[in-house]
Structure formats: C-alpha cells, structure tokens
Amino acid sequence: MREEIIKMLKKEGTVPLSGEAIARKLGVSRTTVWKIMRALEADGYTIEGSPRRGYRMLQIPDRLFPSELDAKLSSRIIAPDPTYIHHHHCVDSTNNVLKSMADQGAPEGTVVVAEKQEKGRGRLGRNWSSPAGGGVYLSLLLRPPIPPQHASPLTLLAAVAACIGIRAVLPQLSPGIKWPNDLLLGGRKVCGILCEIKAEMDLVHYLIAGIGINVNTGLEDLPHTLQSSATSLKLENGDRAVSRVAVAAAILQHYDELYCEYLEAGAAPVLARWREYNVTLGRSVKIQNQSGLYAGIARDLDSNGALVVEGDSGELRPFSAGEVVFGTQ
Numbered sequence: 001m002r003e004e005i006i007k008m009l010k011k012e013g014t015v016p017l018s019g020e021a022i023a024r025k026l027g028v029s030r031t032t033v034w035k036i037m038r039a040l041e042a043d044g045y046t047i048e049g050s051p052r053r054g055y056r057m058l059q060i061p062d063r064l065f066p067s068e069l070d071a072k073l074s075s076r077i078i079a080p081d082p083t084y085i086h087h088h089h090c091v092d093s094t095n096n097v098l099k100s101m102a103d104q105g106a107p108e109g110t111v112v113v114a115e116k117q118e119k120g121r122g123r124l125g126r127n128w129s130s131p132a133g134g135g136v137y138l139s140l141l142l143r144p145p146i147p148p149q150h151a152s153p154l155t156l157l158a159a160v161a162a163c164i165g166i167r168a169v170l171p172q173l174s175p176g177i178k179w180p181n182d183l184l185l186g187g188r189k190v191c192g193i194l195c196e197i198k199a200e201m202d203l204v205h206y207l208i209a210g211i212g213i214n215v216n217t218g219l220e221d222l223p224h225t226l227q228s229s230a231t232s233l234k235l236e237n238g239d240r241a242v243s244r245v246a247v248a249a250a251i252l253q254h255y256d257e258l259y260c261e262y263l264e265a266g267a268a269p270v271l272a273r274w275r276e277y278n279v280t281l282g283r284s285v286k287i288q289n290q291s292g293l294y295a296g297i298a299r300d301l302d303s304n305g306a307l308v309v310e311g312d313s314g315e316l317r318p319f320s321a322g323e324v325v326f327g328t329q
C-alpha cells in the first residue's frame with residue numbers, strides 16, 4: 001500500500017491528491033492513508049498535507065527504499081519487482097540477513113539493502129566500515145545452476161557490474177578493478193565485494209554477492225586507519241553529493257544484464273569485461289595467499305577467473321584466491 005501511495009503522489013507531481021481519493025482507490029479508510037503519510041514523513045519524505053486540498057509530495061529522500069530503487073529498474077532476474085527488495089535502516093550485515101532468507105527459500109533475485117551496518121564484513125573475517133547515510137550496502141541472491149568450481153567468474157561479475165553501474169551514473173569517473181573485485185579510484189578503495197556460496201560438491205545452492213560502496217561517505221566517517229587508502233564517489237566528484245539510489249539501482253540493473261548474459265553465453269563475456277575495466281593486468285604484483293607470498297607480473301585471467309601471474313623465470317601460475325599488493329605499494 002505504501003508503494004502504491006508513493007507512486008500515486010509522484011504521478012500527480014505538484015497537484016494535490018485528496019486523502020479521500022487515495023482512500024477510495026485503495027479501498028481503505030482516510031485514517032489509514034493519514035497513518036501511511038506520517039510513516040512516509042518519518043522515513044524522510046516531505047509531504048505537504050492540507051485538509052481541504054489533499055497531499056503533495058515535495059521531496060524524496062535519498063534512501064534505498066524499494067519504491068525508489070524499483071522506479072529506476074527494468075530488470076528480469078535481480079529485483080524484477082519491488083517485493084524482491086528488502087530495506088533496513090540498520091543491520092549487522094546485509095549478507096547475514098540475506099543468508100538466513102536464502103536458507104528459508106527466498107527466490108533468486110532477492111535483494112537486501114541497508115542504510116547502515118553494525119558488523120559489515122569483508123573477506124577472511126575482515127571488517128567493512130559501514131557508517132550511516134553515506135554508503136550503499138547491498139546484497140543480492142543468485143541461484144545459478146552450476147557446480148561450485150565454476151563460481152569464480154560470478155564473483156568477478158559483481159565487480160564488473162559495480163564498475164559499469166558507477167560509470168553509468170558518473171561518466172566522468174573511471175573506477176578500475178583490482179583483482180579479484182575491489183574497485184579503486186585514484187588508487188584508493190571505493191567499493192568492496194564479498195561473495196559467499198552455499199554449495200554441495202556438484203551444485204551451488206546459492207551465491208550471495210555483497211557490495212559496499214562509499215558514495216557520500218566522508219573520510220572523517222571512516223576509521224583513521226582507512227583514511228589514506230579509502231575514498232568515496234562524492235570525494236572523487238569534486239565534493240558534490242551523489243544519489244545513492246541512482247548508484248544502487250544502476251549496479252542492480254547492470255548486474256541483472258550481465259547475469260542474464262552469463263546464463264546464456266557463459267563466463268567469457270564477463271571475463272572480457274573484467275579485463276576491460278581492470279587495473280591489475282600488466283602490473284608487477286605480489287600475491288599473498290595461504291601458502292605464502294608470490295611475486296611476478298599479473299598477465300591474464302584464465303577461463304575460470306584465476307589470475308595468471310608470470311614469475312621471475314617466466315613460469316605462469318594461476319591464483320584462484322589471494323590478496324594482490326601492487327609492486328609500487
């Protein structure tokens with residue numbers, strides 16, 4: 001009902017819509033309409049209400065509400081309608097929330113978004129700093145019909161979708177992908193991705209892609225330890241605020257398109273786009289993984305998304321997991 005009222009008010013624009021007309025159309029009482037208007041105001045919508053003329057929507061908040069995201073989406077699998085989008089003001093981690101929904105049978109394409117995370121997670125038990133207001137924290141659920149050994153390109157797909165989505169909203173910025181799926185602007189991290197999988201030997205039950213982006217985050221909102229390595233879209237945009245809704249919707253839309261392409265054509269197009277937007281290949285790197293540190297030149301991705309590194313004596317070695325440190329760092 002809330003979504004319908006938002007749509008009706010947006011459609012009328014500056015023309016007031018009477019409480020009675022809304023109540024009649026939705027088959028509810030005027031008191032119910034009034035209560036929903038109050039709830040919308042509490043969520044940051046500015047609604048002018050006058051007993052004689054009715055209601056007008058004057059301002060829409062830049063919050064990741066299903067109705068706002070849905071208005072910008074024309075997706076087929078990821079959030080094909082607003083009921084797939086679950087908005088929270090504060091969660092521990094959107095990946096955790098979505099994981100329990102997935103375990104209870106949530107459909108492919110379910111999305112969880114939050115304004116703030118109290119225990120945002122990075123890879124390998126690390127943290128993702130997730131202050132309120134400035135960032136986008138979202139997780140989406142896929143149920144790809146593949147064995148877990150083939151899931152790597154889908155994690156790279158998340159980085160490609162985020163990269164293209166950000167470029168679509170802010171064409172003047174050129175984020176680049178650091179293997180496997182960090183997004184950097186001017187060498188600083190603006191977006192991190194955590195993909196988690198539940199699978200048995202032969203089949204992925206589900207994959208959750210969690211994406212965190214510093215959109216309007218100020219450096220002062222982040223811990224001191226990150227202030228020299230992190231940035232935000234706003235900072236890179238000449239300190240001009242960026243619509244979080246536009247960024248989140250563009251990423252979901254591009255994710256949808258890339259995932260549909262992946263289901264039809266396999267991993268090759270994803271890997272090709274990853275190569276197009278990466279800032280890793282051709283560089284001198286050190287790869288840190290469980291078996292130690294390996295130095296060389298990052299040469300390519302193999303067909304399964306592993307990073308192929310050329311060692312000092314020319315041997316090529318694929319890495320399917322690990323941390324990249326650039327030679328100059």
Ligand code: BT5
Pocket residue numbers: 092093094095096117119120121122123124126127128129130136137138139182189190191192193194209210211212213214222226229230231
């Ligand atoms: C990541 O891990 O970069 C994955 C981050 C994924 C976050 C999203 S938000 C929605 C969803 N729900 C979750 O709980 N998580 C996902 P990793 O590559 O391990 O990088 C973590 C490192 O990035 C930290 O150790 C810090 O050094 C740095 N970092 C933490 N918060 C940051 C931020 N806001 N901006 C830039 N760098 C940050």
